[in-house]
Amino acid sequence: MSTDDLTPTAVLSVEDLTLLRDDGVTLVEDLSFELSAGATLGIVGESGSGKSLTLRSVMRILPECVERRGAIRCEARTAMIFQEPATALNPTMRVGDLVARTWRRHHPGCSAKEARAAAADLFERVGIDDAVRRLRAWPHELSGGMRQRVMIAAALATDPDVLLCDEPTTALDVRVQAQILQLLRDLVAERGMAMVFVSHDLAVVASVCSQIMVMRNGRLVEAGPLDHVLAAPEAQYTRDLLAANLARRLADREGVLR
Numbered sequence: 001m002s003t004d005d006l007t008p009t010a011v012l013s014v015e016d017l018t019l020l021r022d023d024g025v026t027l028v029e030d031l032s033f034e035l036s037a038g039a040t041l042g043i044v045g046e047s048g049s050g051k052s053l054t055l056r057s058v059m060r061i062l063p064e065c066v067e068r069r070g071a072i073r074c075e076a077r078t079a080m081i082f083q084e085p086a087t088a089l090n091p092t093m094r095v096g097d098l099v100a101r102t103w104r105r106h107h108p109g110c111s112a113k114e115a116r117a118a119a120a121d122l123f124e125r126v127g128i129d130d131a132v133r134r135l136r137a138w139p140h141e142l143s144g145g146m147r148q149r150v151m152i153a154a155a156l157a158t159d160p161d162v163l164l165c166d167e168p169t170t171a172l173d174v175r176v177q178a179q180i181l182q183l184l185r186d187l188v189a190e191r192g193m194a195m196v197f198v199s200h201d202l203a204v205v206a207s208v209c210s211q212i213m214v215m216r217n218g219r220l221v222e223a224g225p226l227d228h229v230l231a232a233p234e235a236q237y238t239r240d241l242l243a244a245n246l247a248r249r250l251a252d253r254e255g256v257l258r
């Protein structure tokens, strides 16, 4: 990827990103943003607003039917974690092998034994107990939360400067979701990684990000520091999103109290 014209602190720059489907539908239109080293950016918006495709554009893993226009400049190592670790993990590979292989690919010259030890360390770091024994587990033997921890360990094995997270906690129950969000907060602080975190849930994004972008129908609605946008949303759509989020949280709370 080209690094021309990146501003000094930016690790990622997206300029006029437009995504067109082969049936002529525009999925994302003229989207521009920059990410500084160590920054945490949340992208929120309802289903279909183009959040996932924006992350996939950065990773260059767009579906074949989607054409990309605009410039993406990135001098950072990027890794991505997905909503559904059950489908992202290879069912025929032991989870320790996945992480050890990923480690070896990104650490040339490292022996199989060293990679295994690194995988065990990463398992411990992401909160997988009994790490050495768990290296031999198959994905189906683990809970959803544990599988997501494995995906995070695999992402960390690439030593990323930027972690791209596509709704990584949506499939998890509220308690496990909170644990994974705490883990991501800790890892970002500890490693100085930048993070882009996509979710339809404003409260989730607010708990891990300091910058926010609101998207709707493939377009940017508004963007800025999280506190500013939450305190004084400019767009009616953002106000509606905030109200819907609050209503959902209150309903969840009632459900818990009942």
Ligand SMILES: Nc1ncnc2c1ncn2[C@@H]1O[C@H](COP(=O)(O)OP(=O)(O)OP(=O)(O)O)[C@@H](O)[C@H]1O
Pocket: 021, 027, 045, 046, 047, 048, 049, 050, 051, 052, 053, 054, 063, 065, 200
């Ligand atoms: N593989 C694909 N083939 C064709 N169209 C797609 C594909 N993936 C996404 N789209 C379309 O692109 C648009 C944006 O999708 P995207 O997944 O980026 O939205 P999103 O904001 O992440 O929503 P969600 O939270 O539901 O994933 C949608 O209209 C969707 O139907």
